[in-house]
Amino acid sequence: MNRFLQRSLLSGPPLLYLLVFFLLPTLIMVVVSFGWPGEQGGLAPLWLRDAQGFHLDLTLDNYADFVSTTLYLRLLAKSFWYAVLTTLICLVMAYPLAMLIAKSDKRHRNLMVLLVILPFWSNFLIRVYAWMIILGPQAGLSQALNGVLALFGWGPVSLLFSPFAVLVGLVYVHLPFMILPLYANLEKHDPGLMDAARDLGANRWQCFWRVTFPLSLPGVLAGSALVFIPALGAFAVPDILGGTGGIMIGNVIKMQFLEARDWPFGSTLSIVLTLFALGVTGIAAWLVRRRGGSYV
């Protein structure tokens, strides 16, 4: 009883917090996604009063709209590919870095981790706007690229307001979320296992693919989820760096809520996106677990 009390006191408040600020809003969204938009925007009353009395006034129209409008499906697919690419690029860039940090001297590790999270000390939007300048037509990067292209009689191209800019922005914003879980995983690896692998005839390449990488799969999975899910729903980065052609599903959701003020349809898109993200990460986790055995 005492232990039960202790446990509920410890885990009660965070559970309550999640219940009130996560589960409840999600449930509200689910309900709203079956509602009608209000006359002035927002949400129409969910209950209707007529001759038969009170009854619920819900609809599947929002979902039907989504499925029948190829624009939204295309945007979802596009967002999916952007998120996948972002995740892969982040993984490829973060892995060596995380390994470097994990293998360096204990005294330097904390400093290096600090450097990784240093960008968080300034505002997210400001950092994305900074990329607008870096990729802008006046900046050295564009000028140099267009200078080279001009030699071949091509160009000029714009780096800003392109899929390229969106990817650069997404990778930049999400990279630390890949590095940190990878580092946390790699740091725990027993260096004795590397010795054992080499002792048993593995060269460095085999050491990595046969031992280090499989052992790091939980970290890879965690980092990928932390990058993939927010990248899938990103709206600020494509807003700022993507230009008119660069919008993703997140932008549409934002528009539904803020500009079109069609809350039910915005909710529908959100729910679809959430289910989609859950599905993709679930399948990925399942695939990894099947290949990695019961260890992962």
Next chain:
Amino acid sequence: MALLEIQNVTRRFGNFEAVHDVGLEVEAGEFFTLLGPSGCGKTTLLRMIAGFDAPDAGRIFLNGQDLVATPPEKRPLHTIFQNYALFPHLTVADNIAFPMRMAKLGERAIAEKVKQILDEVRLSEMGGRYPADLSGGQKQRVAIARALVDRPHLLLLDEPLAALDLKLREQMQIELINLQREVGITFIYVTHDQGEALALSHRIAVMDAGKVMQVGRPEDIYEFPANRFVADFIGVCNLLEASVTAAEPDALTLDIPPLGKVGAYSPQSLPVGRHGVLALRPEKVRIDSQIVAAPQENHFSGTVRALIYMGDITMYHVEITCDGASGLTIKALLPNSQARGASFFEVGDRVEIAWRYDAGRFVYE
């Protein structure tokens, strides 16, 4: 030609010499043990043989070939690490298959060999388990199976039994001896446990502070320690400060301060005045309430000052009284062979002790 030759190997960490000018030869088929206190450089030496570390000076030959340029994965030897270093993400069978997969053997042959060695180490049922689900002794056997499955020329074992409890350790010692004899692979075994070293090895190298102090068969090391360190480190030993007063062929007369003249034996002739210690094993000291001294025996009387009862044996600390002077304590050991009752003597009993001249060994630096 010896299988493994270590020539003048030195390894420094900064100013500190972890291994100093070590030379050793290990023959094929031998069970060779590196024995020494913690920090004496055993692991460092082993890591240089395995290739994880390189000597600052000296050379290591395997089958007559200098190993200096050979990376660890190319050396025809395996190591068993103190914590076993099993791959946690691989099953027992995949762990054992690892070296053969690295060698690109066919999966058919691999499966066959894995099954065979699992039978040999009595783990046939465990092939599908993960290391986390094994007991310490089972992990140990998996590590051994993994290291032996592709028949290396040499197996290095770094305190492989240190983590096991006493009963299991004794059982594994017997298994190791049998296994080594069956497979005929040379073992280099590291331990700081002198009992283990004596029980397992064909030959032992006793190390201290990075140096090899003595190499020899267990009985040589035990009976004829080459110096004070070895005498003290291996087993229990009376170490009596002594100097040579007369040296005839074979016979030696020592002066041991409160005792006076003591007869001893030395294979070499030594100069008079040479200072050293008489190393005398407690089990070679006779103890009784009355002893009739035989020729070629040292004979003293004293008082039991302490006794350590160890079940099968009792160690008596006897303070010698001689010409009224006293102070030197000699340890004597008796098996508790009487049918009932515990020790033969009590603290305070007057006893006599005696030992043959050739029971003690005079060692000097």
